Amino acid sequence: MVASTTDTRPDLPDFTAIRGHIARLPRVNLIVRPTPLTEAPNLARALNHGKPGGPRIFIKRDDLTSLGLGGNKLRNLEFRLARTMAENADTVIVGLDLQSNSARQTVAACNRLGLKTILVLEGSKPNVIQGNLLMDYLLGAEVHFAATRDEQRQMLDGLADQTRKARGRPHILNDNPMFDVASAAAYLEATLEVLEQLDAEGLSPTYFYMSSSGKGQAGIILAQRLTGLDFRMHGVTATSEFHLPSRTAGIANETARALGLDLVITEDEIVNFTDFVGEGYGVPSEAGVEAVKLFARTEGVILDPIYTGKAAAGLVAHVREGRFGADDVIVFVHTGGTPANFTWADLWVDNTMTTKTSSTR
Template sequence: MHEIPVTNDLLGSLLGSIPRVSLAFKPTPLEELTNLSKQLGGPRIFAKRDDLTGLAFGGNKVRNLEFRMGEALAKKADTVIMALDVLSNSARQTTAAAVKLGMKSILVLKGAKPDHVTGNLLIDYLLGAEIHFAETKENQRTVIKQLMLDLTAKGYRPFTLSDSPMFMLSAALAYAEATLELIGQLESLSINPETVHIYLSSSGKGQPGVEVATRSLGLPFKVTGVSAMPASKQVRRIIADSTNNTARFLGINLYVRPEEIKNRTEFIGEGYGIATKECLEAISIAARSDALLLDPVYTGKAFAAILADINDGSLSKKDTVVFIHTGGLPLLFNNASTLKSISDH
């Protein structure tokens, strides 16, 4: 086991030793939101543009898929199956990755097929995914079990990505690597690491990677995850466990307690996918200050946390904010009627 702090080179080497396939456009830009900082009279604000990773509108899952699809190819799969939500960003990016790699993509989506197909689901169809709908998670499992039998009987080599331990682990590995990327960009700007506050939308998958990197390297970054899912009271434990499991997988002697994790649930509002007033305000402010587009499910709520912390003085002019933009922009079109309230003002 490697004792902490480890070096940037060692962490990069450990991450580079894991089987993967190249899919994402990297490094993603680090864009300074100068107009917003001036408007708010607050800290310097940067957006780590992981909405620009490529593959059908991009997003954070493209980084994850380098590891997930790497595992599938290592297992000689020619077909990937995923059990996801009907509005899933992951479904879109997985199907795009499959297309690039010459594989078949089958999505088993929880929920009913909507009367009006738009957003991520529209792109799933455009990319040629085979799509099945299931009312419950139990129904999803039944459909996948039958698909695996039928495909195997026909000579295909199917692999269910969402059943593999790599499904969860990949997000942490991807965002440990993204944090290394970010560190280099901040260093090139001569930004004092003591001033850095990182915010991202995470209900348990991406934040562990940022935690692994910052803690393993001994950096003073302050990391804040903002949940979009109805509060699991165990979210901090989930993130701590995933951080520890990822460190162990990499051979790093790191242990984090749940109480050391900062993940906020007060911006969820009425529930998953339901935009709050603060979220809509954040979407409007980001768009009209620096032409930065956010979605009403994930990134809008995470950005609302930044604005709240600036407004209440938790962040000052001496601080540097980095917002990891995880994508999800097709969800704008699923929420057109809600977002119309912004355009009306």
């Protein structure tokens, strides 16, 4: 875009070279890009006590990544499943959690590529099937349940053997070493999309907020370094399982090597907020639930109580604390996860009342 005389933003650098590095990775096409970037003025105003003058907030709609109800994993599956296709596999076998967003998106992506999917999910089959698991069945996956991680691993190998015996060509996705690099490369690219989308509005970001277990965040950090633009990446974690700064820096460096980039990211460059996890991974928090309601009721945007709601709780708390000014442009990356709302229906409505009312009719 042509800069106006009052526009003091630095020129957007040319991204051709960065895109050239990403193009080194084999890839299949799964999603329509760019995903939308929409401003959230009602949310911004609500967080600024009903007054204008607070930071501008934009939402990167990666919950709208084209297939199987969307989410961040479809971006990395473009790279991971390219490897599967190159190996000429016809069946993807993957072990994940019972209510995994990744599982749902993997089945959708495999369907698109004409691959069969076998899921081995950790947990037991629930009495009522809801959320991501329901979508796994709707998408036609063959679903198995494993009580422990060890059992899950044995089942993956056993199912691969059975597939081979039936003259199939299995690919165990857990053994595909691309997950971290593919996710970081995907979010390096997604950040370029955001920079171009904001530039078209005459804006540059000052902060990114995203639910992070380190992989996508590593990509945003790489984008920051490679473009030299002055924005900060704030990851908000949904789990206490990892030491995020070292993990994120490690993934960023592994990705830089895979892309042929000569740079080193250090752990002190990584900002992660761990204080929005609440009781633990997979357990909704009060602040997260409030943030989900706020996004829904001000902007009509549905988050989820496990990942994006907790990340939004971080953003909400920081805006309320007055950390940002009117010049700030914050990008909240919506990484998906919305099917979890159906497994947590009681957070949004008193279902016992609904049942009682309908049963008395």
